[in-house]
Amino acid sequence: MLGQKIPTTVVTGFLGAGKTTLIRHMLGEAKGRRIALIINEFGDLGVDGGILKGCGLEACTEDDVIELTNGCICCTVADDFIPTMTKLLAREERPDHIVIETSGLALPQPLVAAFNWPEIKAEVTVDGVVTVIDAAAVAEGRFADDEEKIAAERAADASIDHDNPLEELFEDQIRAADLIVLNKADLIDGTTLERVTEEVAQASLPAVKVVAARGGVLPIDVLLGLNSATEDLIADRKSHHEMEHEGEGHAHDHDEFESFVVSGGPLADPDGLKNALKAVIERHDILRLKGFAEVPGKAMRLVIQAVGQRIETYFDRPFTPGEARGTRLVVIGLHDGLDETAIEKELLAVIAGNAEG
Ligand SMILES: Nc1nc2c(ncn2[C@@H]2O[C@H](COP(=O)(O)OP(=O)(O)OP(=O)(O)O)[C@@H](O)[C@H]2O)c(=O)[nH]1
Secondary structure, three states, X not given: OOOOXXXXXXXXXXXXXXXXXXXXXXXXXXXXXXXXXXXXXXXXXXXXXXXXXXXXXXXXXXXXXXXXXXXXXXXXXXXXXXXXXXXXXXXXXXXXXXXXXXXXXXXHHHHHHHHHXXXXXXXXXEXXXXXXXXXXXXXXXXXXXXXXXXXXXXXXXXXXXXXXXXXXHHHHHHHOOOEEEEEOHHHOOHHHHHHHHHHHHHHOOOOOEEEEOOOOOOOHHHHOOOOOOHHHOHHHOOOHHXXXXXXXXXXXXXOOEEEEEEEEOOOOOHHHHHHHHHHHHHHHOOOEEEEEEEOOOOOEEEEEEEEOOEEEEEEEEEOOOOOOOOEEEEEEEEOOOOOHHHHHHHHHHHHHOOOXX
């Protein structure tokens, strides 16, 4: 309808929490709504976009999925995100709703703030920030350290913040949320889920709803139509980094994280893949690993997903004629923690089927 702003939902959440899975399910329930999707990914290989385009849903066509593979939206707002939005808004058939999946390492705050840019604000509003959380990871204490202890450490030493980029990001993503999804509830029991819900609710803003999900499955009306106009509220949801550097004009950098792509031939030993990958992930403390592989004798492309030690593989769609085959994996980890040369060598051995284990 003319004059009405297009609602936009920002889906954020830590690496591997289940953002793409949730969006995929949501698109399957689109009920005739035209949803345009903007995906921002850390790493050079568009894995999330590739998975969504390969999922066979009518709502996931090439035209409706726009990938920003420039790494971090907040660093490229002016030359990447704003032009993408402008182009989308200029389309003859405008979308009913826009969904943006941020990279698992992105701070949602600068992205939401970009909706206050005049040419965007006139036509679009942030319907809500949905933060997806890996409830099983939180239950294991991976992002739920003792807050009092951390507060005391921070008070004693301002530089300590940068030793904890993961936990800070996690907190920033919670603080930015209008709705929090505790995903992977299937991996924990009811009592643990209650405990995690409580912990997360304490870290979030008071009115924020926390809902549990399994496999990212939630009714579309729970996710869309929050009417939050978050762009008007985001100034009060500052990230750690913004608070630390307020007034300094300090641009944030992404030195804390690193990603690279390993490309090899067909996957020689699909049956031994999971165990071989687990060993490499553990040895090198890899945070996230994902990509596609060619399996000899199979016409379908194999999707490989690893979040910590949890690994999943499935065939998603046939290779198209002329499409590059072989195996390509994005590796994401902490800067200074990744030995790129060794990891590449070990992953190439896994692909070739002669990993040492
Ligand atoms: N057991 C379980 N696995 C899940 C659930 N949701 C997602 N996964 C799996 O977790 C892995 C990561 O899911 P994605 O949807 O790709 O996560 P993401 O947040 O988009 O990942 P990044 O974009 O890399 O940050 C995949 O192997 C999913 O199949 C869930 O509710 N339960």
